[in-house]
Amino acid sequence: MEKTLNQKAWFLVLPVFLLVAFSAVIPLMTVVNYSLQDTFGNNKFFWAGLEWYTELLHSERLWSAFGRQVIFSAIILAIEVPLGVFVALNMPKKGVWASLCLVLMALPLLIPWNVVGTIWQIFGRVDIGLLGHTLAALGIDYNYTRDPLAAWITIITMDVWHWTSLVALLSYAGLQSIPQAYYQAAEIDQASRWSVFWFIELPKMQGVLMIAILIRFMDSFMIYTEPFVVTGGGPGNATTFLSIDLVKMALGQFDLGPAAAFSLMYFLVVMLVSWMFYTVMTNLDKKAGY
Amino acid sequence: MGWMAWTLPTAIFFAVIGALLLIMTVLAIRYPETPRMGILRMETTRGDRLFITLLGSAFICLAWLGLVGENLWWALGVCFVYALAVFRWV
Numbered sequence: 001m002e003k004t005l006n007q008k009a010w011f012l013v014l015p016v017f018l019l020v021a022f023s024a025v026i027p028l029m030t031v032v033n034y035s036l037q038d039t040f041g042n043n044k045f046f047w048a049g050l051e052w053y054t055e056l057l058h059s060e061r062l063w064s065a066f067g068r069q070v071i072f073s074a075i076i077l078a079i080e081v082p083l084g085v086f087v088a089l090n091m092p093k094k095g096v097w098a099s100l101c102l103v104l105m106a107l108p109l110l111i112p113w114n115v116v117g118t119i120w121q122i123f124g125r126v127d128i129g130l131l132g133h134t135l136a137a138l139g140i141d142y143n144y145t146r147d148p149l150a151a152w153i154t155i156i157t158m159d160v161w162h163w164t165s166l167v168a169l170l171s172y173a174g175l176q177s178i179p180q181a182y183y184q185a186a187e188i189d190q191a192s193r194w195s196v197f198w199f200i201e202l203p204k205m206q207g208v209l210m211i212a213i214l215i216r217f218m219d220s221f222m223i224y225t226e227p228f229v230v231t232g233g234g235p236g237n238a239t240t241f242l243s244i245d246l247v248k249m250a251l252g253q254f255d256l257g258p259a260a261a262f263s264l265m266y267f268l269v270v271m272l273v274s275w276m277f278y279t280v281m282t283n284l285d286k287k288a289g290y
Numbered sequence: 291m292g293w294m295a296w297t298l299p300t301a302i303f304f305a306v307i308g309a310l311l312l313i314m315t316v317l318a319i320r321y322p323e324t325p326r327m328g329i330l331r332m333e334t335t336r337g338d339r340l341f342i343t344l345l346g347s348a349f350i351c352l353a354w355l356g357l358v359g360e361n362l363w364w365a366l367g368v369c370f371v372y373a374l375a376v377f378r379w380v
Contacts, residue, residue, distance in 0.1 A: 045297075272349070
C-alpha cells in the first residue's frame with residue numbers, strides 16, 4: 001500500500017517560525033546591518049565597512065573582558081559541577097528528607113537575578129553586611145568595592161550559591177534513574193564506593209551532566225545582572241565581563257556600530273561552544289541508544 | 291524597514307545565505323539526506339556540514355581581519371577551500 005503524502009503538519013510549525021523570526025532573526029539581521037555602519041542618532045546611518053571589527057579585534061579592552069569572561073566561566077564550572085555532583089550523591093534518596101532537600105535546593109534558583117545581586121551586595125558590605133562585617137571584625141581585609149580579588153571571590157561565591165543547586169538537581173535526577181540492578185551487581189562484585197561512582201553513577205549521569213555544563217557555561221558566559229548589581233564591573237575594570245562591557249558600549253556611550261560588531265563576535269563564540277556541546281551530547285545519546 | 295538600516299552589501303549577504311538555505315531545502319526534498327561519519331568521528335548530514343561551513347567561515351574572516359588585514363576577498367577564497375574540505379571529508 002502506498003503511504004499517504006501529507007505535508008500539512010508543517011503549518012503547525014508556522015507560529016514558532018514567526019515568533020523566532022520576530023524575536024531573534026530580524027533583530028539579529030538589524031545588528032549585522034548596524035555593525036557595518038555608524039550613527040549619531042535620528043536613525044541616520046553612515047557606511048563604516050569593517051572598521052568596527054578591525055578596531056575591536058585589536059582592542060585591549062575587548063580581549064581583557066573576553067579573558068576575564070573565560071576565566072570566570074572556567075572557575076565556576078570547575079567549582080559548581082563537582083560540588084553539584086557531590087551534593088547530589090549525598091542527598092537522601094527517598095522520604096520526607098528527600099522532598100525537603102529538593103525544595104531547599106530549588107530555592108536559590110527561584111530568586112530573580114537582580115535580587116541575588118542585591119542580597120550579596122548587602123551581605124558583603126563592611127558597614128552593614130553580615131559577611132563583610134564579620135570578616136572585618138576577624139581582622140580580614142575584605143572590601144569588594146576596593147580590592148579586585150575580594151570582588152572576584154564575592155561574585156564567584158554568589159554564582160556558586162545561586163547555581164550549584166541546578167547541577168545538583170540535574171545530577172540527582174540522573175542518579176535516581178539508575179536501575180537498582182546496577183547497584184546490586186556492584187555489591188555482588190564487592191565494588192568499592194569509588195568504583196560504583198566511577199563505573200556506574202558517573203557514566204549514567206553523563207547525559208544530564210553535559211546538559212548542566214552547557215546551561216551553566218552559556219549562562220555564566222552571558223552573565224550580566226548579578227556582577228552589575230554587586231560591583232558594577234569594578235573596582236576599575238576587574239569584574240567587567242563581556243556583557244557588562246557591551247552594555248557600557250551600546251547604552252553608556254551609544255556606540256551602536258562597535259557594540260553591534262562586539263555582540264556579533266560574542267554571539268559567534270557562544271554559538272561555537274554551544275554547537276560543540278550539542279554535538280557531543282547528541283553523539284553520546286546515539287552511543288547510549290536513546 | 292528603515293529602522294533595520296539596510297545596506298546593499300548586507301542585503302546581498304543575507305540573500306546569499308537565504309538562497310543557500312533554499313537550495314539545501316530543495317536538495318533535501320529531492321535527494322533525502324543520509325548521515326555519514328567523517329573525520330570528526332561524528333555523523334553529519336548535508337545541513338550539518340553547511341552549518342559547520344558557515345560558522346567556520348565567520349571565524350576565518352574574523353581571524354583574517356585580526357591577523358592579516360581588511361581585504362576579505364582572500365579570506366573568502368580560504369572559506370571556499372574550507373567549505374569544499376568540510377563537504378568532502380567531515
